Amino acid sequence: MIPAIAIMGLAMLFAPTVAAEPVALTGVRLIDGIGAKPIEDATVVIDKGRIVSAGPAPKRLPYGTTVRDYRGRIVMPGLISDHSHVGQVRGVTSGTPNYTRENIVAALRAYEAKGVTTVMALGLNGAIFPSIRAEAHAGRLPGADVFGVDRGIGVPDGAPPQSMLKVGPDQLFRPSTPEQAREAIRAMKARGGDMAKLWLDDFGGSVPVKMKPEIYKAAINEAHTQGLRVAAHVHDLEDARAIVLAGADVVAHGVRDKPVDAAFVQLLKSSGTWYIPTLALDEATFIYADRPAWTRTPFVRDALSPELTARFDDPAWRSKTLADPKTAAARKSLAINLRNLKTLYDAGVKIGFGTDSGAAPERIPGVAEHRELVLMVEAGLTPLQAIGVATANAAALLKLDDRGTLTTGRLADLVVLSSDPSESIEDSVTIIETWHRGISSTSVER
Template sequence: MRPLLLLVACALAPATLLANEANPVAVHCGQVFDSRSGEVRGPHTLLVRNGRIEQMVTGGHADVLGTPSIDLRGHTCMPGWTDLHVHLGSQSSPDSYSEGFRLDDVDYAFRSVGYARKTLLAGFTSVRDLGGEVAPHLRDAINQGLVDGPRIWAAGKSIATTGGHADPTNGYNSMLSHLLGPPGPTEGVINSVDEARQAVRQRYKEGSDVIKITATGGVLSYARSGDAPQFTVDEVSAVVQTAKDYGYAVAAHAHGEEGMRRAVEAGVTSIEHGTYMSDEVMSLMKQRGTWYIPTIHAGRFVAEKAEIDGYFPEVVRPKAARIGALIQDTAARAHRAGVKIAFGTDMGVGPHGDNAREFLYMVEAGIPAAQALQAATIRAAEVLGVEDQGVLAPGKRADVVAVRGNPLDNIETVLDVAFVMKDGKVYKQPERDAQATSASAPAP
């Protein structure tokens, strides 16, 4: 990846709507979602200063003399949402497979800027990007204020085995494979314990925030199996142990039961997708405290697209039809079994900005609306290992999302986000309040 070219691409993106980082802003909420209890509480005023919630006044709307205010009295305010499984460098289409041979890194970088902004405006102030070389550079560009987007925990290149779900040469013909040579740990492909350690260290060298492994086959890779285990027990253990040395959590893409079992026993932080999760694996996850990230949206999306001739290569199509349709049922069983569930969509498979539809699918699976919202707030913060977000409270990050009405009564309200604040910056708000706040706020 060429960081300089990426930053040039990022610098051309549109600027933030309105910034209130250094100046206090009073946000008047009709009600707030308490992510600790899972309850909606009455009117509150949030006083935001320097990117943090400084005060919360309950039971009314406190006016602070000379402070710009935002009127959300017809809305429910919530902590900014977190999607724990996205791929901001790409988006599925019938051209996805051929584009890998035609597009350059900079093409993907330009696209990622728009995808990041859509994600933020949909209410997701934080994401884990689980596989993609663009993501660490996009993260840095967002942190530098060059473009708008969510806070990113970036895995960089996913770690796979030869021919595995994240082997970048799957589908190449013999001539191209001969010219390029077999990928190794630098490219995220391993075949031994030593190479597993090297691949983790390479991700550290490249500035990743989290490690992603493809513990089993996958749906969209150009390969036949979607569920076979692809790491030995020793290999996945070496990844986890080395990651621990560097303070990394490990997320494991896994559809098949045996690959999941190996990953959980090795100590991964989360299982992603989990399609063929058995009762035994669920029990083991509960014993080990392993998180489950269902990604129901991706499952439904690929199952739907598998019905369209030509959308997927023929080697992919039967996997998409078979595996995708099962994920929502797995999420329902895992919830009933008491497995810890947090929020993730695998967006990039589906269209960026549509992330909140996962809430609806979780509720359809029998997960109460309050728990679905907790999965994207306080539970997601637990997965990330951070304590300063996921809750509306003094001292926490000023990440605030608001919707009209009460999402516990009607979960579909999450599809119409009216207000987004991240680190005290307002990126989206109701039109009348945008005009009023702009008139009274200091010039940036």
């Protein structure tokens, strides 16, 4: 039997950290995340880490409410990434030595600082991840809340390329038989994964083989038996079609080799499969070598490590990157991805939000998510539609009904801005503060 004092200690350890008294943010322009027109002169009331009300000023505030005059400020829900990674990158390096508690917590802090309050770490997670996730859920870690897909399933001598990721044996399965695939799924379920992930394609021909149908079908069937949904890494239309037909629940990257056809659109709609474009992934391949003005703003530069700053400022690196055939391929992939997103969104396909941030040095946590918003608008979505994808839709993909909108009962995860991204999406970066579970990033040392 566990002593009562020990039980009390555990309860204190995992009790969520919330503000001690109600707070009302008055006079704001409110973007609620559900796509409605912004509400002028609104009041957001927060108590015990949740939204009490958000909209026109209530007639009465909870007893003891602290009132903060936020006139001239814009409030929107915290962003939610359905496809990111943690612990893979430090400086300009990737690999197992970076997968440490310190580095993961630093990444979660970086996300939150840029207004991303929830992250799905979509694979490549090591043995320390379950305890970190539990602490984050309990509000005992600084930074964004984090969910995870555990290790994920790759291909022997195939995707994802070990030469690129340099991950350890406890971060990835590479089954060679259907039974090994089923065993891998069971192991990930036992370690508490929130979803399963598999890498289907051949990374543009850079690896010699793709995942065999008997492997991914066995993995998907076992995952569903275990109550896990499956996200699949794809690039090409035919791979995406095959994996959705096999039962995948999430297409974890946009289709980037050709325009999607009507049959694929209907397949996504009839199956209810989620589609995450990850537009910013391909842009990150070349954009810091292109050096547009936004890459040199404090919002971006403050997020860079000294090593990454030096890389981006190096003319030799920029020249080499721009001359690399991968850059031309990434530009083409991005252009196709943009067109496909507009087609799928207009058709009513369920669109999620993610960037593959944290998987490579150039995919900068927090920065990438704001680029995704800009690129979604470039694809043809309105700013409010893009914000809705990054908040309400992103929460729905993760089946999280406690966040994603600023409505009564939801977690008080919100971003306060000085300019309105519903009018100009580029203004999503004008962050004054991030509130996470009702605590302001500027009001408490976390």
